[in-house]
Amino acid sequence: MCGIAGFINARGCADGAVLQAMLRRIAHRGPDGQGVFLDGAAALGHRRLAVIDLEGGPQPMFNEDGRLALVFNGEIYNYRALTRELTAAGHAFATRSDSEVLLHGWEQWGRGLLPRLRGMFAFALWDRQDGALFCARDAFGVKPLYYCQTAEGTLLFASEIKAFLDHPAFEKRLNTAQLELYLSCQYSPGADTFFCGVKKLLPGHWLEWRGGRLRTGRWWAPDLAPARSPGRWDGAIDAVLRDSVAAHKVADVEVAGFLSGGVDSACLTALGRPARCYTIGYAEPGYDETAEAAALARALGVEHRVRHITPEEFWAALPAVQYHMDEPLADAAAVALYFLNQEAAREYKVCLSGEGADELFAGYNIYREPFTARWYDRLPAALRRGLGALAARLPAAPGLRFLVRRARPLCRRYYGNTALMTEREKRRLLRSCRGRVQPFDLARPLWQASEGLDTVTRMQLCDLSLWLPGDILLKADKMSMAHGLELRVPFLDREVFALARRLPAAAKADARHTKKALRAAAARHLPDASARRPKRGFPVPVRDWLRRPVWASRVQEAFHSPAAARFFDVRRLDRLLARHLHRRQDNWRQIYCIYCFLVWYDQFFGGDPA
Missing domain, CATH: 3.60.20.10 (Aminohydrolase, N-terminal nucleophile (Ntn) domain)
Structure with a gap:
């Protein structure tokens, strides 16, 4: 590395x-x-x-x-x-x-x-x-x-x-055109930067x-070809993951690992038994997974270290995070990874990590969406479009995002599991919004190439091609290498992919579960609670912190900077922040996305004339 x-x-x-x-x-x-x-x-x-x-x-x-x-x-x-x-x-x-x-x-x-x-x-x-x-x-x-x-x-x-x-x-x-895509995706998608x-x-x-x-x-493109018969896949998954983990542990130095409360890192820990595992935690109980990780580490007999992040550390680290990322990234998990890798790099050069499991084995909760509220999709298309257009004009509230999303079929709107701002929202916030390239333009060829496959598999192809390299893997590389640490990802192995590409729809997700086949394989080695634990992502308490005046005022200061005035309607930025601060709307993702861009811009263009 x-x-x-x-x-x-x-x-x-x-x-x-x-x-x-x-x-x-x-x-x-x-x-x-x-x-x-x-x-x-x-x-x-x-x-x-x-x-x-x-x-x-x-x-x-x-x-x-x-x-x-x-x-x-x-x-x-x-x-x-x-x-x-x-x-x-x-x-x-x-x-x-x-x-x-x-x-x-x-x-x-x-x-x-x-x-x-x-x-x-x-x-x-x-x-x-x-x-x-x-x-x-x-x-x-x-x-x-x-x-x-x-x-x-x-x-x-x-x-x-x-x-x-x-x-x-x-x-x-x-390249100002990339800003519009970033505000939709929270990362910089496609070949441009x-x-x-x-x-x-x-x-x-x-x-x-x-x-x-x-x-x-x-020279290579992901080619998903699900098998027609359901069958049992846990044995084959277990065997191929054992082989991949063994290959990824080959090194002339000791190999450590990361451990959250989720099934992906738990599975790798059980199979690889790294020298030590590391977990990130927070004081806020709703976001902290350290208790689950510690219990699993004890059950597996693996040494375990926890690094707790304070809000002061989080906000102070954002300039360094955005600098190391090269392009703005509004994935709050990047900051958690920054500290996680920093902690591991004190004693190790190599760590195993669970990136790629969600894309290969259908782990994201949005993969359950094709199986939910099917009655709504049977409503007349014109009615759904009308309700979606109306919902898009109203202030954000529970249920309205559902109406906006379901206004169009999945195959005409899905470009990743973190769709953030709509074109209308961007036009309201940006001083200039040309809309020459829209986020779904990047996904359209992928939906066309996967014609005839089940919906979850087609969503996976989008995420394998866009979200995985654009956000997940990029932050894993940049946050680990910021501290001179090599991150290895055993799920993203050619032999693992050769098996995962053949998983039938029934082995992936339904209305209640995700990663069904992988969970069955992991249950061979893990306590039942660990194998069945629902997907939580990499939770970070930014939503809560932005409702504290001390952190909201930091963001507001950036919103009143010359850079903000160059790109955004500052009055609308103030309104976005105020509504979140006073709990009238949940706008934390939009606020954080804009703030990360401004922090990044200051790192690379702050000293340049406007």
């Missing part, structure tokens, strides 16, 4: 001092060392967190004749099997590192290497003879990779956008730069 950065100059030789500055920006990702390589116009840099082959794995790494140079972020869990296969084919390995299989695998198979890899990765490979750069990102998007081709033609790439700030060819400009010209290399994609020409392509 580490951070990578580099560039291919459009004019002249690469400047090593520029590369050094880029790497300093992301030094938190790799506290154990730094490596650089300059080859004419090309510059490749690496910050290392040593986990496998502690002595023999520094990067950039080269093949036998020095033609290929590699920088790599991630872990290849089947590297030993690939090493044996490549050795039998005549390749000579100089290290025990998983990184080296990428070099010899590229020599042997070219792009055919990618589907052979079992792991999480973002890497860049420079061919000195051909003058070509090849980059690739893992199937699910566990590891991030950004790129930018500047006006003069220089290509930049890095694990974090902030590395680009130190390259003289990079022009920092705000908040920085003009900066793109995400999407999950399962590759990039090639050759002779000044840039092109990208896709």
